Amino acid sequence: MKWWQTIFFFKYSLLLNLHIRFVETLQEDVAFTYNGFQGVDLSLGGIANITDNGLLTLANTSSQEMGHAFYPHLIHLRNSSTGTALSFSTTFVFAMFSELTTTGGPGIMFVIVPSQEFPEALPNYYFGIFNMTNLGLSSNHVIGFELDTIQMENFNDINGNHVSIDINDLKSVEAAPASYISDQENQYLNLSLISGQPMQLWVEYDGTKKQLKTGKANPSVDVFAFGAFLLEVACGRRPIEPQASEDCIVLVECVVSSWSRGEILETVDPKLEMNYVVEEMELVLRLGLLCSHSIPPARPSMRQVVRYLEREILLPTFLSFSRDFFVSLEYTRNAMNQFSSIAESQLSGGR
Structure with a gap:
C-alpha cells in the first residue's frame, strides 16, 4: 500500500x-x-x-x-x-x-x-x-x-x-x-x-x-471564485463530479436544480448530519449561486457579499439563471495535459 x-x-x-x-x-x-x-x-x-x-x-x-x-x-x-x-x-x-x-x-x-x-x-x-x-x-x-x-x-x-x-x-x-x-x-x-x-x-x-x-x-475580490468556494464547502464535493448523475455533474447546476424545486438544502454535505443552522446554510448556498453567476454585472461586489453575510442587506428573493450560467465553470476543465503522465507516475509510484 x-x-x-x-x-x-x-x-x-x-x-x-x-x-x-x-x-x-x-x-x-x-x-x-x-x-x-x-x-x-x-x-x-x-x-x-x-x-x-x-x-x-x-x-x-x-x-x-x-x-x-x-x-x-x-x-x-x-x-x-x-x-x-x-x-x-x-x-x-x-x-x-x-x-x-x-x-x-x-x-x-x-x-x-x-x-x-x-x-x-x-x-x-x-x-x-x-x-x-x-x-x-x-x-x-x-x-x-x-x-x-x-x-x-x-x-x-x-x-x-x-x-x-x-x-x-x-x-x-x-x-x-x-x-x-x-x-x-x-x-x-x-x-x-x-x-x-x-x-x-x-x-x-x-x-x-x-x-x-x-x-x-x-x-x-474575485467574487466568482468566492462563490465557487462557498458551494464546495457547503456541499462537500468538487465543482465537477464526472461520476455523478447527469444533472449533478456540475455542482452549480445541481444546486440551481434543487433551489428551483424549493429543496436547496438537499445539496448540503450529508456528513454535516443537520449540525448547522438552516437559515445560515440557505444563505451560504444562495450567495454561492449569486456570486457564481456567468454574467459579471449580475454578481455582487465583495462589499455587498460581506453585507449579505452580516445580514445588513437581504439577498434577492428571486435569482434568474439561464443555461449559459454554467459556462463559467469551464475553468475546472482547463487541464495541463503536457505533464499529466509525470504526475500520474509520481502519485502512483514510490514509497
Missing part, C-alpha cells in the same frame, strides 16, 4: 483557510476543511505558529529558518485494486508579504510527499524540502505547487512572481506569471503575490483523465 502525506511550507506568508478533498472510490472519499486553525489537528514544525485569531503563520522576521505545517494523518492516494492514482482537489486562501516592497522570499509551496521528515532540507530557496544534493532525484517522490516570489536563474525561474509545478525538483515542469482574469476587462491582469492581500488557489488532479489542473492565484 502506498500512503502519502500532505505538507505545507510557507515563507513570508499567512494561511487563512483550507479545503481539501481526496476521492478514494465512487462511493467514498476523504475530505477536511479548516476554517481557521485554532484548536485543529495539525502538526507544526520549525517556526510555524497559529495566532490567537486562528491564522497559520509559517514565517517571521527571522532568517535562515523553516516552518512546516502537516496534515497529521496518512492518506491513501492509490487505488489498491487497479494501482491507479486517485483524484484529489484542494483550495486555500493565503496572503504573503515582505518587509521589502520590491522583493519577497521563496514564497509558498503546497506539496504531496511520502514523509514529513526532511533531515537534510535547507531553508529559503530550497523551501525546507530539498537540498543541494537531492534536486531532481526520482526517489524524492515530491509533487509541489509553488507560488514563487523571487527569481532564481539556477532553477530556470521565469520571473520573480509566478505560479509553477515542481516534480522532484525546483526546476519546474510548468510555470506561468501570477495573474487573474478580470471580468471587467476580459483579460489576464498581473497579480503581485507579495501584496499582502488574501488570494485563493485551486489544485485538482483527475485520476480518471490523469490530468493535473492548477488554477491561477486570484485576488480575494
Whole structure:
C-alpha cells in the first residue's frame, strides 16, 4: 500500500483557510476543511505558529529558518485494486508579504510527499524540502505547487512572481506569471503575490483523465471564485463530479436544480448530519449561486457579499439563471495535459 502525506511550507506568508478533498472510490472519499486553525489537528514544525485569531503563520522576521505545517494523518492516494492514482482537489486562501516592497522570499509551496521528515532540507530557496544534493532525484517522490516570489536563474525561474509545478525538483515542469482574469476587462491582469492581500488557489488532479489542473492565484475580490468556494464547502464535493448523475455533474447546476424545486438544502454535505443552522446554510448556498453567476454585472461586489453575510442587506428573493450560467465553470476543465503522465507516475509510484 502506498500512503502519502500532505505538507505545507510557507515563507513570508499567512494561511487563512483550507479545503481539501481526496476521492478514494465512487462511493467514498476523504475530505477536511479548516476554517481557521485554532484548536485543529495539525502538526507544526520549525517556526510555524497559529495566532490567537486562528491564522497559520509559517514565517517571521527571522532568517535562515523553516516552518512546516502537516496534515497529521496518512492518506491513501492509490487505488489498491487497479494501482491507479486517485483524484484529489484542494483550495486555500493565503496572503504573503515582505518587509521589502520590491522583493519577497521563496514564497509558498503546497506539496504531496511520502514523509514529513526532511533531515537534510535547507531553508529559503530550497523551501525546507530539498537540498543541494537531492534536486531532481526520482526517489524524492515530491509533487509541489509553488507560488514563487523571487527569481532564481539556477532553477530556470521565469520571473520573480509566478505560479509553477515542481516534480522532484525546483526546476519546474510548468510555470506561468501570477495573474487573474478580470471580468471587467476580459483579460489576464498581473497579480503581485507579495501584496499582502488574501488570494485563493485551486489544485485538482483527475485520476480518471490523469490530468493535473492548477488554477491561477486570484485576488480575494474575485467574487466568482468566492462563490465557487462557498458551494464546495457547503456541499462537500468538487465543482465537477464526472461520476455523478447527469444533472449533478456540475455542482452549480445541481444546486440551481434543487433551489428551483424549493429543496436547496438537499445539496448540503450529508456528513454535516443537520449540525448547522438552516437559515445560515440557505444563505451560504444562495450567495454561492449569486456570486457564481456567468454574467459579471449580475454578481455582487465583495462589499455587498460581506453585507449579505452580516445580514445588513437581504439577498434577492428571486435569482434568474439561464443555461449559459454554467459556462463559467469551464475553468475546472482547463487541464495541463503536457505533464499529466509525470504526475500520474509520481502519485502512483514510490514509497
